[in-house]
Amino acid sequence: MNQTKKLLIIDDDPDFVAGMKSILxxxxxxxxVAYNPKDGLQALQTKPYDLLLLDIMMGRGAEGIMxxxxxxxxxxxxxxxxxxxxxxxxxxxxxxxxxxxxPHFVAVDELVEKPVEPKLLLEKVEALxxxxxxxxxxxx
Amino acid sequence: MKKYAxxxxxxxxxxxxxxxxxxxxxxxxxxxxxxxxxxxxxxxATAYFHVDELLAFTLCARNLAMAEKEKLDLVAPCSGCYKxxxxxxxxxxxxxxxxxxxxxxxxxxNLHYAGTSSVRHLIEVFAHDVGFDAIKAKVTxxxxxxxxxxYYGCQILRPRKAKEDxxxxxxxxxxxxAIGAEPVDYLLRLSCCSGALIITNRRAALSMVRNLLExxxxxKAAIIATACPLCQVNLECYQKQVNREFGTDLNVPxxxxxxxxxxxxxxxxxxxxxxxxxxxxxxxxxxxxxxEPAVANT
Amino acid sequence: xxxxxxxxxxxxxxxPEDRIPFVEEIKNLLYASKGNPIxxxxxxxxxxxxxxxxxxxxxxxxxxxxxxMIRSGFKEQVLKSNTFWYCASCYQCTxxxxxxxxxxxxxxxxxxxxxxxTEHQEGLIGPTFSETFVKxxxxxxxxxxxxxxxxxxxxxxxxxMILEAQTATSLMLKGRLPLLPARIKRLENFKRMIxxxxxxxxxx
Numbered sequence: 001m002n003q004t005k006k007l008l009i010i011d012d013d014p015d016f017v018a019g020m021k022s023i024l025x026x027x028x029x030x031x032x033v034a035y036n037p038k039d040g041l042q043a044l045q046t047k048p049y050d051l052l053l054l055d056i057m058m059g060r061g062a063e064g065i066m067x068x069x070x071x072x073x074x075x076x077x078x079x080x081x082x083x084x085x086x087x088x089x090x091x092x093x094x095x096x097x098x099x100x101x102x103p104h105f106v107a108v109d110e111l112v113e114k115p116v117e118p119k120l121l122l123e124k125v126e127a128l129x130x131x132x133x134x135x136x137x138x139x140x
Numbered sequence: 141m142k143k144y145a146x147x148x149x150x151x152x153x154x155x156x157x158x159x160x161x162x163x164x165x166x167x168x169x170x171x172x173x174x175x176x177x178x179x180x181x182x183x184x185a186t187a188y189f190h191v192d193e194l195l196a197f198t199l200c201a202r203n204l205a206m207a208e209k210e211k212l213d214l215v216a217p218c219s220g221c222y223k224x225x226x227x228x229x230x231x232x233x234x235x236x237x238x239x240x241x242x243x244x245x246x247x248x249x250n251l252h253y254a255g256t257s258s259v260r261h262l263i264e265v266f267a268h269d270v271g272f273d274a275i276k277a278k279v280t281x282x283x284x285x286x287x288x289x290x291y292y293g294c295q296i297l298r299p300r301k302a303k304e305d306x307x308x309x310x311x312x313x314x315x316x317x318a319i320g321a322e323p324v325d326y327l328l329r330l331s332c333c334s335g336a337l338i339i340t341n342r343r344a345a346l347s348m349v350r351n352l353l354e355x356x357x358x359x360k361a362a363i364i365a366t367a368c369p370l371c372q373v374n375l376e377c378y379q380k381q382v383n384r385e386f387g388t389d390l391n392v393p394x395x396x397x398x399x400x401x402x403x404x405x406x407x408x409x410x411x412x413x414x415x416x417x418x419x420x421x422x423x424x425x426x427x428x429x430x431x432e433p434a435v436a437n438t
Numbered sequence: 439x440x441x442x443x444x445x446x447x448x449x450x451x452x453x454p455e456d457r458i459p460f461v462e463e464i465k466n467l468l469y470a471s472k473g474n475p476i477x478x479x480x481x482x483x484x485x486x487x488x489x490x491x492x493x494x495x496x497x498x499x500x501x502x503x504x505x506x507m508i509r510s511g512f513k514e515q516v517l518k519s520n521t522f523w524y525c526a527s528c529y530q531c532t533x534x535x536x537x538x539x540x541x542x543x544x545x546x547x548x549x550x551x552x553x554x555x556t557e558h559q560e561g562l563i564g565p566t567f568s569e570t571f572v573k574x575x576x577x578x579x580x581x582x583x584x585x586x587x588x589x590x591x592x593x594x595x596x597x598x599m600i601l602e603a604q605t606a607t608s609l610m611l612k613g614r615l616p617l618l619p620a621r622i623k624r625l626e627n628f629k630r631m632i633x634x635x636x637x638x639x640x641x642x
Binding site: 157306339 | 470490491494496523524526527528529530532533540542546549550553562563564565567568569571572575579580581582583586589590598601604605608609612613614615616620622623624627628630631632634635636
């Protein structure tokens with residue numbers, strides 16, 4: 001049960017990714033990074049992950065939403081827990097004032113806003129992994 | 141009678157109403173039906189692409205899906221709308237994930253995009269679908285001696301759609317010849333009218349407009365013909381500002397190609413929206429219109 | 439940038455060797471582009487020579503220079519350039535680039551990049567104009583010229599303002615300016631459609 005968990009980050013911001021990755025690696029997670037949606041989807045299809053950390057605004061626009069919805073329809077990937085870490089409210093609030101999205105794109109997901117405290121990041125990752133694990137146990 | 145779904149675009153509702161009027165008049169005379177797309181929405185202009193392209197594609201796709209529902213090809217008289225919808229269709233054609241994502245959004249309006257309707261520019265319909273010979277055959281008032289600068293602008297031609305010649309197009313010249321007028325060698329015919337820079341960078345825009353107008357004057361054109369409302373408005377409505385900024389004395393009428401075609405088809409100027417311009421068109425065309433019809437065919 | 443920088447995840451906590459260069463960042467931004475990557479640019483300058491705005495001397499950095507700056511990692515200077523905000527989207531650079539780089543697409547990409555981070559040069563009308571336009575369409579589904587005027591009139595001196603007002607009046611008299619904004623009929627569906635793509639913001 002103490003096997004190293006494999007995480008994937010899909011985020012276009014290299015500074016943010018570098019910071020997040022170093023925190024997660026220190027906490028003994030194995031971390032892969034994709035800097036654009038295409039590489040991200042390819043990684044998800046070729047390698048098994050235990051959790052996805054997903055940005056929203058990348059490439060052409062709100063691509064993170066597109067990825068999350070796609071995962072939700074994929075029987076192989078819809079049980080992958082997703083932590084959306086986004087600056088979307090800051091990035092797009094001038095157009096859409098108000099609350100950030102409440103995600104229900106896949107079975108287990110949550111949204112936190114950038115910047116993220118290291119402690120909160122680790123807590124959320126752990127909690128989502130646990131929830132997903134418990135769900136898996138139930139369905140067996 | 142060939143029928144199209146007609147997407148006028150926001151400009152044609154008011155600012156370019158004469159384009160709308162003349163488009164409907166001339167197509168009717170040429171045996172084409174333009175059926176206005178019901179409840180069409182803005183194509184996103186350039187602004188949406190500055191913020192989120194997925195959203196911009198969605199706006200365009202809604203219009204495309206509505207044209208599909210009518211089982212008609214979509215025709216846009218505005219080069220900007222045309223470019224946006226043409227390339228949205230291309231993106232959706234080559235990206236199944238994108239098409240699926242956007243279709244989920246379109247479902248909110250009970251629409252579905254499949255890619256069955258193609259996207260045409262109005263001038264393409266004239267030049268290609270109707271054809272120069274058919275237009276020529278319907279001309280009752282050839283605009284003999286009228287020197288016209290064919291102004292293509294940008295987005296009819298660019299970005300390139302396939303392997304077509306974007307450097308030496310001829311269709312606008314051929315259209316002008318077909319209605320009996322004389323296309324001049326207009327050196328800057330493919331240059332930009334400055335687009336939205338007229339709002340976002342007025343100094344640059346006015347200098348670009350000045351170059352285009354002076355080039356038309358140098359080529360001894362009596363009139364500039366356009367195929368885009370933004371080109372027309374920039375070239376025509378800002379001449380006063382150009383003259384003030386540069387101390388020039390420019391006074392060049394700028395019309396839509398549909399207005400010239402309409403005149404040649406014998407449609408009265410008023411029904412083509414002539415008279416609503418800030419640089420009067422009548423002085424440039426009066427002589428041509430009042431000329432006696434040629435006695436015999438050669 | 440922000441006061442919580444030391445305790446939150448930012449560049450300060452990251453080992454520098456982990457970070458990808460700016461040119462890669464731009465490549466990721468344009469991942470969906472059909473054009474060739476800007477790493478293939480040979481700096482021939484066709485883009486700058488063919489650009490009516492750059493050749494008129496209105497850009498602080500020409501397109502050719504912007505590409506060179508991206509490749510050399512001048513991130514801050516690139517983002518603060520007026521180049522892409524002064525691009526009129528005429529696509530001359532794109533069709534003429536001998537290396538097949540979609541330069542106009544790069545300009546669009548840089549606009550998005552800076553809009554999302556509000557890192558663009560100050561005093562530009564472009565970003566405000568785009569914002570006003572996008573909001574307007576989201577409210578009504580169609581464009582309405584008089585609203586757009588509010589984005590630039592404040593930058594004018596009195597003589598320009600008067601001339602602008604004269605032009606507007608003439609257009610109004612010719613029936614070319616709308617008095618009321620147009621509105622699509624299925625506006626509620628339209629708004630839900632938009633929210634499907636960008637699901638944030640309070641319900642109106």
